[in-house]
Amino acid sequence: MIAKKLSLIFEIPWVADFRDYWTSLKAEDYFESDSRKHQAQELLDEIKNSSKSVMAVNESVATYVGAQSVITNSYDSKLAKLWRTPANRKIFTIGIFGTISDLTPIEPLLTVLQTVKKNRPEIYSHIRVLQVGQVDAKWLNKKINEFGMEDIFHIREFQTRGKAIELLSEAAMFYVGVSPDRGFGLTTNRIFTLLSSGRPILAYAAAGSELNRIISHSADSFRYDGGRIEEAGRFLSETAEKYLNGDLSIDSGASSVREFSSERMLEKFVTLFNQTLNGK
16 A cells, blocks of 8 residues: 555556455455445555555465465575584474464374374484474463374474574474465465474465465475374384484575575566566
């Protein structure tokens, strides 16, 4: 809206950039009254008609709003250089990075760990979980206690991005979860930072979701939902076993994820802005 106002004042084109909440909190689902839904649609149409170019953060949002371009979030290339190889080869640490909430739940990981504890106790005894990010620590501790896993969790709460990477470099795997119902079109920004780490990713997400689409760029990652808990448990156990045996390769400079680097996204923005200025 600020860009639109400035565009009118200075008589220059503006670009509309649509983000995740246009699909995770759709107006037609969020509002009850038809008048509010109609008002939201009118606003969407006004934005598209008055902007010179329309872009979106992912394919799901682009389809919903009718955007012509997709430029995803990215990982900070300078910060990505801070990743280090885990030092402790006797402990398999699962890292959790970012906010934990109803939209990005922790229960799916606890359920998988429960499966590993039951089926592979010799592997479970080497597992630790390290949480770094915004969370209600009191709520999280209560949830962990319900599953009887307070002895394997280490809660560090919010840290600066550089400090978070320093702490999470001890992780050999990352968990990220997005609600299959509300988060189908959600591109959680943390996933790009996790991709830059070169670690396997255990992702709780719906099939065909944006999170599913993104982790497909990491060969050692696994997506699951409520119907694949046992499979996720086997994946976690096998990955931990590889790590403990010294057979898990961690490459933070993998070429397969450089498409999501900050430099690459900058190039895409420059191209879009040049096309906009040239009227293409």
